[in-house]
Structures are given as structure tokens and as C-alpha cells.
Amino acid sequence: MKKNIFTIKLTVTLFLLVIMLPATELIAQQSNTFGMLNFNKAVNVSGKQRMLSQKIAKAYLYIVENPSDVKAKRDLLTSKIIFEKQNNILLQNSGYKLTKDRIAKVESLWKEYKKLIETTPNYDNAKKLIEINTDLLKSTNNVVSAIILESKGANSSNADVMDDDSYGEDDTELKKIINISGRQRMLSQRLALYYFANQPTLKDKNSEQMLKNVYNELDGAISMLLISNFNNNRIDEKLGVAMSKWDQIKSRKSDLFNQKIKQADMYRLSNELTKAFNDVTNLYEKVKL
Known part of the structure; x- marks a missing residue:
């Protein structure tokens, strides 16, 4: 009799474990973190x-014309390493199939991209980089x-968030602003990339318009x-720094579009502007709701 009762209890326990497993997995997938990262950090890193x-x-195109620039070579190497490491971090921490x-x-x-940038910088591969x-x-x-x-999926499954709709809305808006600010870092580099792509040795029919598009996106x-x-x-203080860096380029808009800014100056300004927007983005990441 005792044996039968034990068997019944064991069966019920196993049954409960089985039906609870999908729910447990769902909760794990909808955790309010991105693996070991919080979502603000994940948006920042992916940005x-x-x-x-x-x-x-940008560094590759610059080195084609300035092959002895040590800093640009170092930028190319370190950026490649960081890109690969961060891509692995994002992959290891994501729990969603779409991501x-x-x-x-x-x-x-990246595999094709990496093959190109690991070659000795030359005009043919520089043109391929512009294309891809x-x-x-x-x-x-x-x-x-x-x-x-x-x-958003993690927030919608969080009980505290469900009790306060405004939190979910604010959290979504915060991630949007982290994204926008982080995008300015990219545009700062892309502006210099197409400035170099617009030089006579690399210029194609799209280069000039691409440069103008990036300028307008960044400014807007x-x-x-x-x-x-x-x-x-x-944040206001760091935005002021970013604005002052941007004004150094904006005040020379005509020179920008007519290839009258020295390449070394453009390279430096793009890095300074990127750093300024990176400082802003890091502060947005740390905002507490």
C-alpha cells in the first residue's frame, strides 16, 4: 500500500515538473535582462x-592615402578585435531566436569584410569596402x-511593469534615446568614411550624395x-561638448563637401565627435527610471 502511495506521489510530482518546464523556460526567455547584461547595456554595445x-x-580608406599613419593602423586593428569580441558577447547573452x-x-x-580589411590597404579593396x-x-x-x-517582451512579462504602464513606456523611450545617441557615433565615423570615399581616387557616382545624406542625418x-x-x-554638459565638436565640422560645411579639409584633420575630428557622443550614450545607458 505504502509502495503504491509512493508511486502515485512520484508520478504526480513528475507530471507537475513536466507541465511546469515550458513555463520555466518561458520565464527564463523573458527575463528582464539580456543574459549577463541589462538591456540598456545591450542596446549600447550592439549600437x-x-x-x-x-x-x-574609414581607417582602411584613410590608410590607402596615408600608409605611414601609425594611429590609423592601430585603430583598424583594435576596432577589428573589439568588433569580433562584442559580437560573441551579444550572441552568448541573447535568448531570443530573432536576435x-x-x-x-x-x-x-563579417567574414568577407574581415578578409578585405586584413589585406594591405589598396584602392581596389577600398572600393569594395565602399560597396559592401x-x-x-x-x-x-x-x-x-x-x-x-x-x-519589450521582457518588460511585458514583468509583473511590476504590468502594474505601471508608464514604466514600460518610459523604458522603451529610454532605449530609443540610447539608440539615437549611439547612432550619432556611427554617423560621426560614416561622415569621415564618405569624406575619404569622395576623394578623386575613390569617388563614384554615389559618394557625394552619400556624404550629404550622412551630414544631414547627423545634424538632424x-x-x-x-x-x-x-x-x-x-548629460547636458556632455551634449555641449558634442555640439562644440560638431560645430567645428558644421562651420566648415563648404570645405567638407569640396574636399578642403585636411585628411588628418577629418580623421581626428571624426574620432573626437565619436568620443563625445559615446560619452553621452554611456550616460543615457545609466539613467534610472
């Missing part, structure tokens, strides 16, 4: 991948979008940051 894709191409698939797509495109860099950029941007979507997004509800004194 950096966009920037690095452009910084790598993993998009990271895998980045990895696939946007594909890698779009793919990295798709990862950012997937992570933001993943964070600044106002969105300036009026953000998430701004505080520290």
Missing part, C-alpha cells in the same frame, strides 16, 4: 557595432532593433537629443 563597422572602413539569427547574419557578412560597408551596417542595426524588441538627430526628457546636468 557600438554599427560604429565599429564604419570606423574600420541570435540577426547576430549570425552579422557574422556571415552599408550591408554590414544595416545588419548590425538590425541587431539593435531586435534587442530593443526583446526588451542632435535636436532630438537636446530636448530629451531623460537629460540631466551631466
Whole structure:
């Protein structure tokens, strides 16, 4: 009799474990973190991948014309290493199929990209980079979008969030502003990339318009940051630094479009502007709701 009771209890226990397993997996998948990272950090890191894709191409194009520039060579090497490491971190921490698939797509495109940038910089491969860099950029941007979507799913499954709709809305808006600010880092590098791509030795029919498009995108997004509800004194201060760096380029708009800025100056300014927007983005990442 006791044996039968034990058997029944064991059967019931196993049954409960089986039916609870899918729910446990669902909760794990909908955790309010991106693996070991919080979602703000994940949006920031994935956004950096966009920037690095452009910084790598920019450095390569610059070295073609300036083969003895040690800093540019170091930038190319370190950016390549960081890009690969961060892509692995994102892949290891994601629990969503959509995000993993998009990271895998980045990895696939990266293989061809990496082959080009590991060659001794030359005009033929520089032109190929100009042709394919946007594909890698779009793919990295798709990862950012997937992570933001993943964070929405995590928020909607969180009981505390369900009790306060405004929290979920604010959290989504915060991730949007982290994304916009992080995108400015990418545009800062992309501006220099197409400045170099617009030189006579590399220029094609699209180079000039691409340069203008990037300029307008970068300039247009600044106002969105300036009026953000998430701004505080520290963020306002760093935005002021970014604005001063941007004004150094904006005040020379005509020179920018007519190839009258020295290449070394353009290279330096793009890095300074990227750093300024990176400081802003890191502060947005740390905003507490």
C-alpha cells in the first residue's frame, strides 16, 4: 500500500515538473535582462557595432592615402578585435531566436569584410569596402532593433511593469534615446568614411550624395537629443561638448563637401565627435527610471 502511495506521489510530482518546464523556460526567455547584461547595456554595445563597422572602413580608406599613419593602423586593428569580441558577447547573452539569427547574419557578412580589411590597404579593396560597408551596417542595426524588441517582451512579462504602464513606456523611450545617441557615433565615423570615399581616387557616382545624406542625418538627430526628457546636468554638459565638436565640422560645411579639409584633420575630428557622443550614450545607458 505504502509502495503504491509512493508511486502515485512520484508520478504526480513528475507530471507537475513536466507541465511546469515550458513555463520555466518561458520565464527564463523573458527575463528582464539580456543574459549577463541589462538591456540598456545591450542596446549600447550592439549600437557600438554599427560604429565599429564604419570606423574600420574609414581607417582602411584613410590608410590607402596615408600608409605611414601609425594611429590609423592601430585603430583598424583594435576596432577589428573589439568588433569580433562584442559580437560573441551579444550572441552568448541573447535568448531570443530573432536576435541570435540577426547576430549570425552579422557574422556571415563579417567574414568577407574581415578578409578585405586584413589585406594591405589598396584602392581596389577600398572600393569594395565602399560597396559592401552599408550591408554590414544595416545588419548590425538590425541587431539593435531586435534587442530593443526583446526588451519589450521582457518588460511585458514583468509583473511590476504590468502594474505601471508608464514604466514600460518610459523604458522603451529610454532605449530609443540610447539608440539615437549611439547612432550619432556611427554617423560621426560614416561622415569621415564618405569624406575619404569622395576623394578623386575613390569617388563614384554615389559618394557625394552619400556624404550629404550622412551630414544631414547627423545634424538632424542632435535636436532630438537636446530636448530629451531623460537629460540631466551631466548629460547636458556632455551634449555641449558634442555640439562644440560638431560645430567645428558644421562651420566648415563648404570645405567638407569640396574636399578642403585636411585628411588628418577629418580623421581626428571624426574620432573626437565619436568620443563625445559615446560619452553621452554611456550616460543615457545609466539613467534610472
